[in-house]
Amino acid sequence: MRPLAALCFLCGFFLASTLSEFLGCTPRKSVPYHVGGNIKLFREDGVWNYSTMLLREDLGLLFLGAREAIFALDINDISSKKTQVYWNVTEEKQRECTYKGKNADTECRNYIRVLHKMDDNRMYVCGTNAFSPTCDYMTYAEGQLKLEETQGEGKGKCPFDPFQRHSSIMIDGDLYSATAINFLGSEPVVLRSSLTAIRTEFKSSWLNEPIFVHMDVVRESENSSDGDDDKVYMFFSENAVEYDFPSKLMVSRVARVCKGDLGGHRTLQKRWTSFLKARLDCSVPERSLPYIVQDVFLLQHSDWRKSIFYAVFTPQSGSSDVSAVCAYSVPSIGNVFSKGRYKTPVTVETSYMKWVMYTGELPVPRPGACINDAVRKLGIESSLGLPDKTLQFVRDRPLMDEVVQPLNRKPLLVKKGPMFTRIVVDRVTALDGQSYDVMFIGTENGFVQKAVNYDGEMVIIEEVQLFQSPEPVKILRLSSNTSQLYAGSETGAVQMALSECGRYTSCVDCVLARDPYCAWDPTAALCTTLSSAHSTSDTALIQSVKDGNAFLCPKPVIVKPENYTLIPGNNINLRCQSDINLAQMHWYFNDQPLNTSDTKYFFYSEGIMILDVSAADEGQYICQAVEQVKGQQYPRTVAAYHLQPRIEVTEPPPTPLPTEGPVVTPEVTPDRGPTRGEESPLLPQSSSERGKLVALQVSVALVSLLLVSLLLWNVHRGHFPLLRCFGARSPRRSGLGQAQSLSANSHQVPFQAKVSSEDKLLVTPSNCNASNNHSSGDSAGNRNHCPSPRVVSPMDVFKYINDESEI
Structure with missing residues (x-):
């Protein structure tokens, strides 16, 4: 193998391994619509x-x-x-x-x-x-x-096209909106509607056929050490201008403007002087075009530096069905705009425009920066006082060279299946005192997935079907005060609780769910929802979200086996189905694991079928669901069965009737009986064998009776002349001889029995000459003449055979 080919093979192998690790994230439970x-x-x-x-x-x-x-x-x-x-x-x-x-x-x-x-x-x-x-x-x-x-x-505030994506937010009485400002939708704009309306330039370097997704504000002026301004962040996708690609290539973007921006004095009048944008990266472990952002949610913290943007991404080509969730810290985004390098367009061969990193000297104040204490020291109190050199630079170079990377430089969640559409996030404090971010992700088929990340380990607690018919989730809203989630689609709106702890029916189920909303209450013997009434030091409740340690639970109640009657030769179906997608089902027969390769057992999703059962299959069958968390296995008995043979009542032997004459009692030798483990060969060893013997005896008796009746009937009819055995001639035989002599002289049929037509046979005498050429008048020849075939009954054949001795 060539070295380059070997390297490509190894890279592909590790890439596939990494992708399979990511795509192994499966919802622990799937809750259908009718049991939602x-x-x-x-x-x-x-x-x-x-x-x-x-x-x-x-x-x-x-x-x-x-x-x-x-x-x-x-x-x-x-x-x-x-x-x-x-x-x-x-x-x-x-x-x-x-x-x-x-x-x-x-x-x-x-x-x-x-x-x-x-x-x-x-x-x-x-x-x-x-x-x-x-x-x-x-x-x-x-x-x-x-x-x-x-x-x-409403132009610039609301889209013309009802099916075009847009975004808006109300901040301190001013509406910030991102949409198209014309009927055709060809003029995108980011607009602030206020006494001094500010918008973006109509230039492809600013917005190039964008699809707006989300807009939010971060109060960065609060407790700011440098007197910084609040920022408005917007997320969208657009056709990239910085890549040399044969066709249009979509990329995800994050842009930012300063809330106090008033536009320029001469340059960029009533235009944003702080509009900067950067590429948003969410790279999945597979070779593909850049993923496109679909929705964003800002999880705010009291300290804005700890606020996080959560975003869902989907592929821009139909060749993949993998979605991803990436998280971005606000400071990491801000550093790209405040400290990163810029891209600048250069002309190649007088016609082609190429974007490269700008390496020249930057004007002062920094292009796109908000007004802070450092700028105020220069005598500039608002954007109206910014120099034209700074404004011209940001007008021609709004694109940053650096890419915004997600936390840990990789997605939090990568999942294959229906595409993600919307996301909201809630921050929950568990019994261990730590806070965890729980994500609720809407999908294109009407489900919402509840997921949480524990120190890099992604756990999808459950997926719930919100709508009866598969339709995309178009909007998600979350209320922490009411602990409710709201979702909207084309046909309706639904509401569900952030946690349904009642779905977890046992302590092991409750703990292994690793749901930060839920904990097991041993006193009430139920999985309860945590609230402010439960102290984090409440040791009575059981919860282990990080480790999923179900050994903290008390010993479970032993499942009582269900009795099944074993009938030899039949098939028996033992049902066992778990509602846990991550569990592996294990079967045990008399405490020994069943061999899955044995053709006697048919394993399927709802249990097993035992084929052609016999006495050897008698015993106890146990079905267990085994979950694995942090390398530890936790079995739970789901079903238990006991197969036992049918109990038959044996009748006592009949009392012998009294007989005439002396009764002979055979000698009984006690030591002659069968020993332990030895069975009498003369007796049937099972009820089925005894039944067969009785049936055989009855059949033999009936056949014997039928044969005797048939024999007596033939004797009565004279078909069997038994008297000849004693040398006597019956008158019936003499008459028959006379009839034969008479028939020989008159050429009549010598004998004709009265039988039915279907019983007649043609019989030819054995002493018939080979040739029958003779004179009809020759009396001597008549004795050698072969008579015509005689019609006799089948039973008459025996008479002629008996008469051959006298011919």
Whole structure:
């Protein structure tokens, strides 16, 4: 093998091993829709696209935006609708939309896309309004939801196309939005709607056909040592300009602007002076094109330096079905923008533009930086005072050379299967006093997966089916106060608890789930949900999320075996099915493991089938589910069976009837009986053999009786002339001789028995001459003449045979 080929083989082998290790992450439990627990569903006939949510915990309501409707639902039970308001498209707007080539039933409707809380307790709502974005204010008072009908322009705040991704956030009364600003969707913009509106440049180096995903704010000005500003981060994907690729190559991006940005004085007027972007990396252990970000969630901490962005990624080609989750710390993203190098475009051969790392001298203040104490020392109090050299640099070079890497430089979770769509994260404090981040990940087939990372070990606790029909999860919202998760899709919205500890039916099951929400209560003998009422020093509860040590549990109750009757020759089905996807099923027969390669046993997902059972299969069968955590195996008995033969009642021997004459009693020798382990060869050894012998005896008796009856009947009919044995001639025989003489002279049939037609046979005498050429008048020849065939009965054959001695 060539050295290069060998190297490629080894690289491929290690890559496949690493990928298989990642893809081995399987949900411990799969909860189907009909057993999903306390899941609440809301939908209304004729209303679709439940994809916008606003949690108002201060009002105890969830505001749900859909197509041409906004609902106010009880935050504790969304199936309970408090009120609603409808925002329909006018006939004129719908007609104008159809004139522009859009579909009247789907596109030319009003899809609610923006729903935010204002500082004055009102809500700001925007809809697509038949490709004419419109915004309004909404109030909730005295149990009623009402639009103020002060409709304003929604361009740049809400998308024209209802199926185009966008993002927005309300910060201190100002709306930050990322969407398209024109009907065709060809002019993307990141906009701040305020008294001094600020937006991005219409340049491909700024935004190149982007797909906006998420936007959030990090309060970096709080407890800042250098007087820094708050940052607004936005996540999107776009066509890359920095790669020499034959076709369009999508990459994931994270961009940042400063909240206090006012634009430039001459250069970049009413444009962002702090807009910078960088590539977001989430590399999976397989050779593929860059993965594309689909959703982002900011898990905020009281110290913003400990805040983390969680993001889900999917492949941009259909050749893979692997999704990934990556986590990014806020400081690592900030360092790329504040300390990293820039990319700059250079012209190659007068026509081709190539992006390379900028190696020249940077202007002061640093391009794209926020106004902080260092900049203020230069006499610059706002972005309006920035020099043109700094502004021109950031206008032409908004792209950073460095790539934002995830924590530990690898994904937290890589999973094969339905694509990930949305993500939310909750931080939970377990009994050990440590905090753990629990991820809830929506999928394209309507499931949500609950996962947590324990020091680099990813555990998917469970996956729950939210919707009865497979449909993508379009939005996820989480409320830590109510411990509820809310999800929306095209057909409805659902609510589920963050933890359903009641699904864990035993201590071992509860501990091995490694769910930080749940712990086993030995006193109540149930798996309970942790709350603020439970102290972390409560030693009565049992929990082991890091190690999954189920040996902390008391000894389980022994499973009582179920009795089965063993009938030789039959097949017996023993059911055993575990609800744990990670468990391996082991079968034991009389405390010995069953051989899986034995053809006598048929193993399948719901148990085993024992084929052609016999007395050797009598005994106890135990089915165990074995889970392995941290190299330790934890068996649990799921089912137990005891196979025993059928018990038959033997009848006592019949009492002998009295007989005439002396009764002969045979001698009985005690030592002549069979010894232990020896059986009498004359007696059947089982009930089945005794039954066969009795049946054989009855059959022989019936056949003997039939033969005797047949013999007596033949004697009675004279078919068997037994009297000749004593030398006497019967008159029947004399008559027959006379009949033969008479028939010889008259050429008549010598004898004809009265038999049925089906019993007649043709018989030819054995003394017939070979030739029958003779004179009809020769009397001498008549004695040698061969008579015609005679018709006789089968039983008459015996008579002729007996008569041959007298011929």
